[in-house]
Amino acid sequence: MRQIKVFDTTLRDGEQSPGCSMNLEEKIKVALQLEKLGVDVMEAGFAIASPGDFEAVKKVAETIKNSTVASLSRALTKDIDRAWEAVKYAVSPRIHTFLATSDIHMQYKLKKTPEQVLEQATEMVKYAKKFCSDIEFSAEDASRSDKDFLCRVFESVINAGATVINIPDTVGYTTPDEFYDIISYIKNNVSNIHKADISVHCHNDLGLGVANSLAAIRAGASQVECTINGIGERAGNAALEEVVMALATRKDIYGVETGINTTEIYPTSRLITSVTGSLIQANKAIVGANAFAHESGIHQHGVLANKSTYEIMTPESVGLTENKMVLGKHSGRHAFEDRLNHLGYNLTKEEIEEAFQAFKVLADKKKTVTDRDIEALAGQKQVHTPEIYTFERFVTNSGNTITATANVKISRDEAVFEEVSTGDGPIDAAFKAIDKIVGIDFSLEDYKIQAVTEGKDAQGAVVIKLLKDGKIYKGSGLSTDIIEASIKGYINAINKMLYASSKQEKEATEDVEGRDI
Known part of the structure; x- marks a missing residue:
């Protein structure tokens, strides 16, 4: 099957979501989990944005061995220099540079003509190519850009050395049918498109981020950019877990596959919730508390007879378990640790011991300790801050x-x-x-x-x-x-x-x- 690369931007675009900033230790913890999840590329940050962002990108680049590490940069020499300084330590580094191509952005934000934008994009990709073989160019606000101008820009930057061209729906404006046509047009009208991956980056302002991403994949996109839990600017980004599980569940429709280890989806989602403090709604697809819950008597009867009556994927496939073991004050350490493992948590011995002692205290206060209680205790131990007070x-x-x-x-x-x-x-x-x-x-x-x-x-x-x-x-x-x-x-x-x-x-x-x- 055709392979779709998964580009995760939780550490960059996701962190830009109000209230979702992370410190250095938290970013490293998330990066290691994303590597375990199996993302092809992780965008570690915007290196020039701040000293803290630069340090985070650098540390992630030094730490990660099995995923490409990218830094975002504007199409400016100073941004590209800073991005390279941060990602050059990676086993597989990527510079991701961008420039707006829509009429509204060129006129009011850049105050440049289309020809000036074309020249700047081309020259900056050439400049980035001096440092790094893997260069991604994004045409900001591509979905509202003139398609023929987009084709000219992409053809030029590919000739300049771009290995990935990204078509972002920056403001979440497009629709699935329209986006399918845009990707198809670019694929059919850029003469050297075979030399680069076609990537898409969809925002969720109209609730269509995932749908637009899937439409783009059907049209021929080979890389999809997304975030865990769909966090990101404004209404967020296409949710990685939803895109990946849609592709996995409906291979009959899409005919593609990813390298994602889907059993790590739920633990990754829980880590992001723990680190950012950004809670997800109970009915959130794939990772919400109710995603695999059945309350209706009719549904319960059907599931007991055959799970496929109301479940189109198994909870085990995303890292959950159906184990309903009841934990209470008489439970031992082995049962507690087994439950942690079934819930997808991999804590150190010291973290398990701390969580177990907290569990015993809680068990004295409650008759039954539920899975959500255990997850809450485990989440407290996943990101450690030294106890000064x-x-x-x-x-x-x-x-x-x-x-x-x-x-x-x-x-x-x-x-x-x-x-x-x-x-x-x-x-x-x-x-x-x-x-x-x-x-x-x-x-x-x-x-x-x-x-x-x-x-x-x-x-x-x-x-x-x-x-x-x-x-x-x-x-x-x-x-x-x-x-x-x-x-x-x-x-x-x-x-x-x-x-x-x-x-x-x-x-x-x-x-x-x-x-x-």
Whole structure:
């Protein structure tokens, strides 16, 4: 079958989704999981965007061995230089440069004529080719561009050395039939198109990102660009899991295959949710909580008789299990670890031990610990931030006729700190008590709480976002007590903030020492 390359841009376009930024350690964790998933190409970032982005691309390039690592760059020499500096350490590096080709972008954003755009695109691909053999050129806003002009641009950049030409639906404007025609037209009217892969990058503004990607593949595209859980700018990108499973499930229609290890889809989705704090809706295709759930009596009867009556793919194929083993306070470590493995988590021995101890505490509070409880515990251990401050205990007093107070005790190294504060409620009072101890100026930008499971004994998952010096630091906490979960999440965000600051100070010191030498 014809092979479709999967280009994942979760680390670049996905991270641009509001609230989905990742720190360096989180990006490396995600990159390693994407490699395990089997993506052909991962776009690690936009190297010139910031020093942090450059460092992330560089570290990913140094770490990944089995996937091509790409950096995005505008069609400018300074961008291309920076991109190459970051990806040159990769086993398989790629420079991905772009320039807008639609009339509206050329006139109002670039303020250039079509001929100037054609010349710039060609010259910048030639320039990039000096550094790297694998060059991708994207015609930004291609779906709203003149098709004949697109053909001229693509023919020219392929002659200049481009190995991949990308046709993005940058603003999610096109439709499947229209996009099929665009890809077909380019394939039939670019004389040297056989020398390059045809790639597509579809946004989801009209909810057609996946449908447009699939239409492009039918028309002859050989690479599809997407993100895990469909995260990305505005309404997001085509979701990798949906594109891949559509191709795998309907080979009779598409007649193609990918190199994706589909059993890693669910663990990858859960990691992205854990890292970004961006939750997916229960009815999300492939990876949503209800994707393989059946409540209707008619459906249940059909599935019990034959699963294919209501399931067009198996949960095992995307990394889920039908195992309904009940875990509780009498369960042992072996059963807990087996359940983790069935759910797709591969934790270290230390992480398993920490998760198991948390599970035992939870099991004392709940009659039954569900899969979602286990996933929440495991997700807390997948991305580790050093515990600069450690939560010890809290006491609150509140009511509708008294001022809420909170007493919080936390420790740092071997020192123990305890403060009391008042607030608009017990959580606000607890946060203010912690502020007294930490003594750092920052602001609370966002606070979210959601029940992980159902019932009165459900765990509460809290996501905290703190702002300091223009940067957002995300923390998460988990407990059956929402005040405790909130305090844990607040301390987790503060630890991330302090850890980032200590790393910057260390790097600055090393830089000064290096210059002195």
